[in-house]
Amino acid sequence: MDKVRVWNTVLESLKINLSTANFSTWFPKTFIVRLKTIDKNRQITEIGCPNPFVRNTIEDRYYSLIKEALDQTTDKKNNLVFLIKPSIAKPSEAEEIEMQKGTLFEEKKEQDKSQQTVEAIKKAGLRPDFNFDTFAVSFTNQMAHAAAMAVTKSLGKAYNPLFLYGGVGVGKTHLTQAIAQAALQHNPRAKVVYCTSEDFTNEIVNAIRRKTTEEFKKKYRSARLLLVDDIQFIAGKDRAQEEFFHTFNSITQVGGQIILTSDRRPDEISKLEDRLRSRFEGGLAIDIQPPDFELRTAILLIKAQQKKVQLPMDVAQLIAGNITSTRKLEGFLIRLITETKTKNEPITPELTSALLGQTGQNTIPHRLVRPKEVLRTVASFYNLKVSDLTGPRRLKPIVAPRQILMYLLRTELKVPLMEIGRLLGDRDHTTIMYGVEKITNNLSTSEKLRVEIVGIKQKLYG
Secondary structure (H helix, E strand, O other), X not given: OOHHHHHHHHHHHHHHHOOHHHHHHHOOXXXXXXXXXXXXXXXXXXXXXXXXXXXXXXXHHHHHHHHHHHHHHHOOEEEEEEEEOOOOOOOOHHHHHHHHHHHHHHHHXXXXXXXXXXXXXXXXXXXXXXXXXXXXXXXXXXXXXXXXHHHHHOOOOOOOOEEEEXXXXXXXXXXXXXXXXXXXXXXXXXXXXXXXXHHHHHHHHHHXXXXXXXXXXXXXXXXXXXEEEOHHHHOOOHHHHHHHHHHHHHHHHOOOEXXXXXXXXXXXXXXXXXXXXXXXXXXXXXXXXXXXXXXHHHHHHHHHHHOOOOOOHHHHHHHHHHOOOHHHXXXXXXXXXXXXXXXXXXXXXXXXXXXXXXXXXXXXXXXXXXXXXXXXXXXXXXXXXXXXXXXXXXXXXXXXXXXXXXXXXXXXXXXXXXXXXXXXXXXXXXXXXXXXHHHHHXXXXXXXXXXXXXXXXXXXXX
């Protein structure tokens, strides 16, 4: 078969699988430029498109459909290459009008769907910025992200329920809402219900009090995607557990999807009914670990981009090296942006370091400690004597722990520079300032240093 007959056969196949509007919008000016044989079983098919917009759209949306039709028509495996080429034959005026109508129809259809999606996301109580595009992935959460993507592509079939657990600020809610938004983008009319376990409990209590339990049941049991945050708080509440058990069964029996988040595994939730625990464990439970340095840096850059702020990489790394809580990361970023706008200054490492020194790092719950206790703890951590840190010697094995001690006294206890100097053998306050700045800057690049400081804090605060 020659290339014209091949393409006409392919187009007939596409007409069957596509709407009239789609076909008339994208394919009238397309044709096969060349069929290049690789071997008896494979060939390269170059497809001409009238402009970049048509080429990109066809390649993105219809590649697999075209390839399947070509493979069947030619009895060969086709590698497709899309080129920008003028049409062999100029379409008639009537065809031009139909194409324009088709394009306008598609554009209007896309706009309507986009607006419906926005309204559906708002109605479901979801945060628009909690989507897959803004979810940063690293080895600490990549398994959870992969599972969420799998669930999105096959609601009710891949993992049901999907149970995400981990500490505060690790991204459980973000990932949960990303699944919901992806579902609504695919189908804005999908019945999606998002709530916390507290919302669920309060609603059932109010429904009983107002005698509107049927409305409550209809809302939750008719959901095709139910997402519940902090499900651990339902434990010990008999009526809420009873209702959630029946809601769970109703949704899963008709192929609906359930996503749950918690701060612990199902088997660690005390006072949770066994029948609920067995259902929670019947799907996939994934632990999301706290973000590592690289992930915290990526989160900062994404948050800054959302706020339309250019955050330098060295500044992002500096912040990520000093703050481990993702929620505090965003809070510090807001403060940094506010500070720069107020002072009309650019975002610099110097300004960031100054704010970090003022803020302090509360990543580990604090108890009241004294400067001398910090001194003894640092000395013990590095197997040194207290006199080594306070004395005049400037050997490398002593200088680095001494600077870490300066940093901790300044950022954790807010001890004035001059007082730190007196504690460390009457050193000048500029020496203390230099030591604090050096450790602050090195935290952004040294994983070893970050681990050591966390270890010292754990010994200090228990």
